[in-house]
Amino acid sequence: MAMLQAKHPGESEYLQAVQEVLESIEEIYNQHPEFENAKIVERMVEPDRIFTFRVTWIDDRGEVQSNLGYRVQFNSAIGPYKGGLRFHRAVTPSMLKFLGFEQTFKNALTTLPMGGAKGGSDFDPVGKSDNEIMRFCQAFMLELWRCIGPDQDIPAGDVGVGGREIGFLNGMYQKLAREYHTGVLTGKGATWGGSILRPEATGFGALYFTQHLLHKAGKDIKDKKVAISGFGNVAWGAVKKAMQLGAKVVAISGPDGVCVVPDGMTAEMNDYMLDMRASNRNKVEDMAVKFPGKAQFIAGKKAWSVPCDIALPCAFQNELSEDDAKELKANGCWCCCEVSNMGCQPGAIHFFQNNGVLFAPGKAVNAGGVATSGLEMTQNAAHLSWTAKEVDDRLHQIMESIHEQCVKFGTRADGSVDYVKGANIAGFMKVATAMLEQGII
Numbered sequence: 001m002a003m004l005q006a007k008h009p010g011e012s013e014y015l016q017a018v019q020e021v022l023e024s025i026e027e028i029y030n031q032h033p034e035f036e037n038a039k040i041v042e043r044m045v046e047p048d049r050i051f052t053f054r055v056t057w058i059d060d061r062g063e064v065q066s067n068l069g070y071r072v073q074f075n076s077a078i079g080p081y082k083g084g085l086r087f088h089r090a091v092t093p094s095m096l097k098f099l100g101f102e103q104t105f106k107n108a109l110t111t112l113p114m115g116g117a118k119g120g121s122d123f124d125p126v127g128k129s130d131n132e133i134m135r136f137c138q139a140f141m142l143e144l145w146r147c148i149g150p151d152q153d154i155p156a157g158d159v160g161v162g163g164r165e166i167g168f169l170n171g172m173y174q175k176l177a178r179e180y181h182t183g184v185l186t187g188k189g190a191t192w193g194g195s196i197l198r199p200e201a202t203g204f205g206a207l208y209f210t211q212h213l214l215h216k217a218g219k220d221i222k223d224k225k226v227a228i229s230g231f232g233n234v235a236w237g238a239v240k241k242a243m244q245l246g247a248k249v250v251a252i253s254g255p256d257g258v259c260v261v262p263d264g265m266t267a268e269m270n271d272y273m274l275d276m277r278a279s280n281r282n283k284v285e286d287m288a289v290k291f292p293g294k295a296q297f298i299a300g301k302k303a304w305s306v307p308c309d310i311a312l313p314c315a316f317q318n319e320l321s322e323d324d325a326k327e328l329k330a331n332g333c334w335c336c337c338e339v340s341n342m343g344c345q346p347g348a349i350h351f352f353q354n355n356g357v358l359f360a361p362g363k364a365v366n367a368g369g370v371a372t373s374g375l376e377m378t379q380n381a382a383h384l385s386w387t388a389k390e391v392d393d394r395l396h397q398i399m400e401s402i403h404e405q406c407v408k409f410g411t412r413a414d415g416s417v418d419y420v421k422g423a424n425i426a427g428f429m430k431v432a433t434a435m436l437e438q439g440i441i
């Protein structure tokens with residue numbers, strides 16, 4: 001860690017993600033001198049390569065705009081580079097390196113042959129028109145297309161990139177590459193190579209994982225109160241499945257504050273989240289305006305201030321602090337499944353683990369999204385599409401397998417499970433072994 005800090009000063013998210021993994025694997029690493037001889041850790045913590053490019057486009061007022069674009073190809077030991085694109089004003093190489101690093105371990109857990117990558121831009125979608133979004137996506141692809149391909153690197157969505165953006169990106173890729181394979185991006189529309197259930201998959205998978213975790217702890221999700229942050233694609237799928245399983249979603253939050261929903265979200269309210277996301281306003285208050293009497297907006301507050309049984313962070317890294325964790329616990333929360341990538345700060349994770357709150361990390365909980373992207377790639381390669389049942393059954397199996405891997409590597413002496421350790425060791429062992437077997441490259 002000291003060497004890495006000296007080499008990459010100020011890359012706080014990236015260093016945080018690496019630190020968490022290294023702490024977890026220290027013991028097992030020291031039992032494998034062959035890993036140390038091949039400098040597996042030193043090689044695994046650095047991306048294979050990073051592409052950086054300028055993206056120039058023209059806004060609706062006719063003014064020239066310039067952003068930075070990136071693709072971090074992190075690790076290809078177990079398959080082609082795979083991971084999402086994030087469009088957010090705070091995107092930096094550090095953020096994308098942390099996400100690419102996490103993605104490598106997460107993809108290893110899915111049981112599918114996918115390496116890790118991440119990309120994106122500091123482009124801010126907030127307040128942009130559909131035409132501006134399209135022009136930006138086209139300008140972004142003008143550079144990205146040479147770096148990707150169906151057997152090489154397969155991007156998808158992340159924060160700020162959903163079905164609409166994947167459509168614009170795919171259209172431009174085909175035009176530039178003159179290549180009409182459906183498998184260069186995942187998260188596509190259902191009529192042009194997309195998999196049924198991919199939009200729901202991250203949220204659905206997170207709830208399937210949560211069910212396994214609760215079952216292992218002798219608990220059940222039915223009638224439990226759930227607090228969720230975010231109102232993007234991931235939160236939408238999580239709310240939908242939580243409701244189907246009989247839980248009550250009592251809060252959703254955004255950058256402007258929280259909407260408290262004492263009687264629980266309805267299907268109509270959940271559908272409205274899609275309109276909120278498409279509006280590019282980034283305001284959760286819109287829910288309270290649309291459904292007065294059902295949702296009460298409190299400005300400046302997080303979902304973690306609302307009493308609940310289960311907390312599901314579904315928004316952004318480091319969105320849940322140690323103080324939030326203490327407030328959740330004081331208000332009766334006993335389980336937190338991290339759905340966002342690195343959603344909880346290290347202090348929050350330690351607090352949960354030391355105070356009897358069940359906790360599972362994003363790379364295990366949210367892996368259903370990229371896993372279903374993997375299933376989309378399989379369907380594309382076979383030139384066919386599966387039914388919703390086929391996709392859902394496979395997603396179920398994958399989430400069950402991820403849970404089993406966490407239990408295998410994370411069970412403590414007292415029989416309880418350290419899901420952070422379990423997920424990190426399981427992912428590490430798979431990638432490390434693959435790297436070792438393929439020589440020094």
Ligand code: 2IT
Pocket residue numbers: 082083084085103106154155156157158159186341366367369370371373
């Ligand atoms: O963080 C993630 O796993 C994603 N944004 C999904 C990546 C993918 O390739 O589906």
